[in-house]
Amino acid sequence: MSEVKKIATRESYGNALVDLGKEHDDLIVLDADLAGATKTGIFKKAFPERHLDCGIAEANMAGIAAGLSTCGKVPFISTFAMFAAGRAYEQVRNSIGYPHLNVKIGATHAGISVGEDGATHQCLEDLALMREIPGMVVINPSDDVEARAAVKAAYEHVGPVYLRFGRLALPVINDTPDYKFEIGKGIVLKEGTDVTVFATGLCVSSALEAAEMLEKDGISAKVVNIHTIKPLDEELVVKAAKETGKVVTVEEHSVIGGLGSAVCEVLSEKAPTKVLRVGIQDVFGESGPAVELVHKYGLDAEGVYGKIKTFVKEN
Structure with a gap:
């Protein structure tokens, strides 16, 4: 029996951004000094002029993304779930959610599968926090195929979207000819x-x-x-x-x-x-x-x- 292919959805996120970046010049990626971990470094290598490192300042990153969205850009802000949903919650709520801006949030390293980083980095509350924000779409893909499809769907959706990705490599289960991703459809x-x-x-x-x-x-x-x-x-x-x-x-x-x-x-x-x-x-x-x-x-x-x-x- 052949071994099941496993890929971390954070890897899928980085690769999907590159694919979208080739098609859409308005896509901008921001990260908080975590390009290597969130895999936005893949996008940075391909499109350095459309990648912004905001430093360890997630709240500011959310504000910058909000501003970019009002100028016709489609920004994806990227950091660990603990920082995206936790540290920057107020800015996500008030600067992105309240005005219903077209900002996408790529939150990696969610859940206990972050592993050795421990409780302070294992965000177990982000889905609850994000789904409480009016108008926020909340997506939690199950594998590489679904994660890539989710990033594309998030780009095409007009409005704020929270995307949850993991650090641990997961089995690929959706690689079937009839697979179809649609926001809001189980x-x-x-x-x-x-x-x-x-x-x-x-x-x-x-x-x-x-x-x-x-x-x-x-x-x-x-x-x-x-x-x-x-x-x-x-x-x-x-x-x-x-x-x-x-x-x-x-x-x-x-x-x-x-x-x-x-x-x-x-x-x-x-x-x-x-x-x-x-x-x-x-x-x-x-x-x-x-x-x-x-x-x-x-x-x-x-x-x-x-x-x-x-x-x-x-x-």
């Missing part, structure tokens, strides 16, 4: 009858593998890739919940405010359903090898499998 990856698993980002591949393990136990799990947290595909969420009667959400984010909360909000209003939220349980992360942390916090296939199996059997 993708059914596997049909099932006993439980619906809504997953996002890094956890999509974990959910798919867990579903295969559940099949051996006689549990049929429907797996849905929710790459867009906002706007959420409410129609698909409600339809799938009604079909299976049980729902599990899986995310590399706090269970408070992210995908789990978004799904529960919709279902509580339109189709009350028993839901299990799998994610980070109201705790900070810690320093350690990324793969080991994903396992410890129960976000790998083994952990997701165990949680879903217990949930289905007890409910």
Whole structure:
């Protein structure tokens, strides 16, 4: 059996920017002294005149991008999720969100899979923070194919977009001829009858593998890739919940405010359903090898499998 190809979505981000840059002269990339880590250095090498290093000053970078957008440019600001959603939150809210400017936010190194950098750099709250900003589109791609498509869709969308990327290399799962990315539309990856698993980002591949393990136990799990947290595909969420009667959400984010909360909000209003939220349980992360942390916090296939199996059997 051939080894599954793995690529970090931050790499996909950098490569997608270069591809777009070849087609669109109005695309400008800004980073906060992290071009190597965020992979915007790839764009800098190709288009040095359209890359701006703003230094370790993320709030200022957000303001510069806001100004550029009013001059007909399409700026992508790039830094770690902790700094994009955390340190620069006020500027993103007031200078980009409030006037609904055409600025894209490329936030890399999100979640516990940042690894050894530890809790201070493992942003587990960014999806919650960004989806609260009126008019902000929030996207969390699951692999290289989806990340590239998401960057292109973000460029084409008029208005602010938050793109979440990771440091850890992920299995490529969307390299199929019929794959289509559309903002606000979830993708059914596997049909099932006993439980619906809504997953996002890094956890999509974990959910798919867990579903295969559940099949051996006689549990049929429907797996849905929710790459867009906002706007959420409410129609698909409600339809799938009604079909299976049980729902599990899986995310590399706090269970408070992210995908789990978004799904529960919709279902509580339109189709009350028993839901299990799998994610980070109201705790900070810690320093350690990324793969080991994903396992410890129960976000790998083994952990997701165990949680879903217990949930289905007890409910």
